[in-house]
Amino acid sequence: MKLERLGVVALACTLAACSETKSSAPRAEQRAGAAPTAASREPLEALPDVPPLDPKIVALGRRLFHERRLSADGSIACANCHDLQRGGVDGQVRSTGVGGKQGAVNAPTVYNAALNFVQFWDGRAATLEEQIGFPVTNPAEMATSFEHVLAFLKADPGYASAFAAAFPNGVTEANARRALADFERTLLTRDSPFDRFLAGDEHALAPEARAGYETFKSVGCVACHQGRNVGGNMFQRFGVLGDYFKDRGNVTEADYGRFNVTHNEADRFVFRVPSLRNVARTAPYFHDGSAATLAQAVQVMARYQLGRKLSDDQVRSIIAFLQSLSGELARAGEKG
Ligand code: HEC
Ligand code: HEC
Numbered sequence: 001m002k003l004e005r006l007g008v009v010a011l012a013c014t015l016a017a018c019s020e021t022k023s024s025a026p027r028a029e030q031r032a033g034a035a036p037t038a039a040s041r042e043p044l045e046a047l048p049d050v051p052p053l054d055p056k057i058v059a060l061g062r063r064l065f066h067e068r069r070l071s072a073d074g075s076i077a078c079a080n081c082h083d084l085q086r087g088g089v090d091g092q093v094r095s096t097g098v099g100g101k102q103g104a105v106n107a108p109t110v111y112n113a114a115l116n117f118v119q120f121w122d123g124r125a126a127t128l129e130e131q132i133g134f135p136v137t138n139p140a141e142m143a144t145s146f147e148h149v150l151a152f153l154k155a156d157p158g159y160a161s162a163f164a165a166a167f168p169n170g171v172t173e174a175n176a177r178r179a180l181a182d183f184e185r186t187l188l189t190r191d192s193p194f195d196r197f198l199a200g201d202e203h204a205l206a207p208e209a210r211a212g213y214e215t216f217k218s219v220g221c222v223a224c225h226q227g228r229n230v231g232g233n234m235f236q237r238f239g240v241l242g243d244y245f246k247d248r249g250n251v252t253e254a255d256y257g258r259f260n261v262t263h264n265e266a267d268r269f270v271f272r273v274p275s276l277r278n279v280a281r282t283a284p285y286f287h288d289g290s291a292a293t294l295a296q297a298v299q300v301m302a303r304y305q306l307g308r309k310l311s312d313d314q315v316r317s318i319i320a321f322l323q324s325l326s327g328e329l330a331r332a333g334e335k336g
Contacts, residue, residue, distance in 0.1 A: 043217065045228040046198045047112070047190060047277075047327070053182050056166040061183025063162070064176060070149050071142035072098045078135065078180070082110040084330050087281030088187065093289030101140040104254040106289035111329070112277050114185045116232035121287040123235060123272045124261045128181035129174075146173045189278055189327030197324070205324055212321030215314050220306050229275040230325060237270050238286070241307030244300070245269060248290060255288065280323045294319050 064070065068077040081095040082088045088109030090096075095107045105121055113119065118126055125131035135141040136149060153159040153171045163171045166179065194213075196204035205213065216222055225231040235258055238244050245251050253260065258267035271287055279285075284292050291297040298318050302310045310318070 042198065043222045043226045044194075044198070044230055046195045047188050047192075047228060048115075050186050050188055053185060054166065056162075057179050057182045058186055060162050060166050061179035061181070063159075064180050065183055069152060069156075070136070070144065072144045072148070076142055078110075081107045081135075081141070084110075084187070087111065087278050087329070088113075089282045091283065093284055095141070097138065097141040098143040101143075103138070103140045104252065105287045106284065108274060109278060109282050110184055111187045111189050112229055112232075112275055114181075114187070115229040116272065116275060117234070118272060121271050121274075122257045122261050128184050129177040132177045132180050146176075149173075149176065187330055189329060192277070192327035193324040194321070195327065206320065208317050208320040209324040210321075212317035212319065213324075215310075215318055216321055219302065219308065219310065219314070221301065221318070224273045224305065225276050230277055231273045231275040234273050235267075235270050236273050236305075239269055239304045242304040244304045248288070257287070276322055277325045278327065278329075280319075280326050294322060298322075 065078045065082075068074050068080070070077065076098050081090045081097075083090060088111040089107050093106060095103045097103060108121070114128060118124075119128065119131040120134070125134065133146075136144055136146060150171055150173060153163065153176065160171060163175060167175045169175070193204045193209070197210075216225075224234065224236050227233045238257070245255055256268050258270040258272075259265070261267070280294060283294065284290070285294070285297040286300070291300055295315055298315050299310065302308050302315075
């Protein structure tokens with residue numbers, strides 16, 4: 001919770017990150033071309049391995065993820081808004097659910113979501129299992145209920161037998177949640193150029209991406225976007241050093257972010273810092289989908305989170321670094 005008390009904290013870590021970057025010995029070593037080793041203290045970490053999971057449960061989860069018949073009118077699957085072939089998003093400013101209804105925020109990716117410390121822009125779900133209840137019942141998404149979902153799954157011979165094979169107690173709400181969540185736990189985008197670089201392959205990053213990584217650290221992006229998911233491990237205000245919402249205008253309830261969960265005034269306009277893995281694939285950006293390009297998103301971040309303007313060169317190199325965070329997507333039809 002302390003991390004939410006941003007402004008000061010964010011700026012303090014930002015400055016700490018800057019001075020550390022400029023003075024510490026490992027940096028000089030890296031400038032000389034050595035890739036970081038496990039021993040050097042990088043603020044970003046490699047993706048972990050997919051945990052051991054039951055392939056039958058994962059395969060069932062994959063099927064459920066693509067199943068349109070779970071929705072009220074049989075038209076919308078999870079995959080409609082989280083298309084695994086396009087980075088786990090739908091590419092829309094706001095998603096369209098059952099009956100053409102529009103949601104209030106931009107759809108984040110399901111790739112690597114398992115690594116986020118909480119789910120949703122406002123962090124209102126603690127786990128993937130808990131998260132699943134929201135799209136199922138949201139009138140602007142699948143607009144249904146677990147009662148209907150379970151009735152469908154029990155009546156469908158294919159699903160009934162797949163559940164029976166995966167779980168001793170067959171079709172239950174907890175099992176459906178577990179299968180979807182375990183499938184999502186497999187959606188880690190391995191083998192990005194940046195992960196190969198972290199593993200010691202110094203040629204994995206082109207010089208521009210390498211320069212961009214240094215800029216990402218030295219200007220202070222890394223104070224918020226850090227760890228193994230390059231984000232996803234803290235809450236921060238959107239607009240630490242400028243009033244983003246006043247400048248954008250038309251403030252909606254969804255813009256209140258974490259405040260909608262805690263009703264604590266200090267949490268107004270506070271959001272979970274998103275992961276930047278695969279971010280080159282997931283335009284448009286921000287909870288409001290307001291930035292159409294990465295260049296725009298990076299400049300907005302520099303201005304409102306860091307209070308600075310980046311040169312075109314700096315923006316270009318940061319984008320090259322962000323592109324190096326794109327890893328392998330799940331293959332269509334891949335088995336459990
Ligand atoms: C109509 C579009 C739509 C459908 C269908 C949908 N989602 Fe989402 N999903 C969203 C949006 C929009 C958000 C962000 C909502 C928020 O943060 O308030 C989201 C958030 C998520 C998140 C959180 C990711 C993060 O980084 O916080 C996960 C995980 C997720 N959805 C999985 C699923 C699963 C599993 C299903 C199917 C049961 C599903 N979604 C169905 C649009 C959709
Ligand atoms: C003080 C914390 C903080 C700092 C510093 C920061 N960010 Fe962010 N970043 C956030 C938050 C919070 C969001 C989510 C904002 C929203 O949409 O509500 C975000 C969103 C983003 C997004 C959009 C991701 C998406 O999926 O929509 C990008 C890209 C991004 N940041 C890049 C950067 C870069 C590059 C820097 C450095 C120039 C930076 N950030 C500095 C907190 C920060």
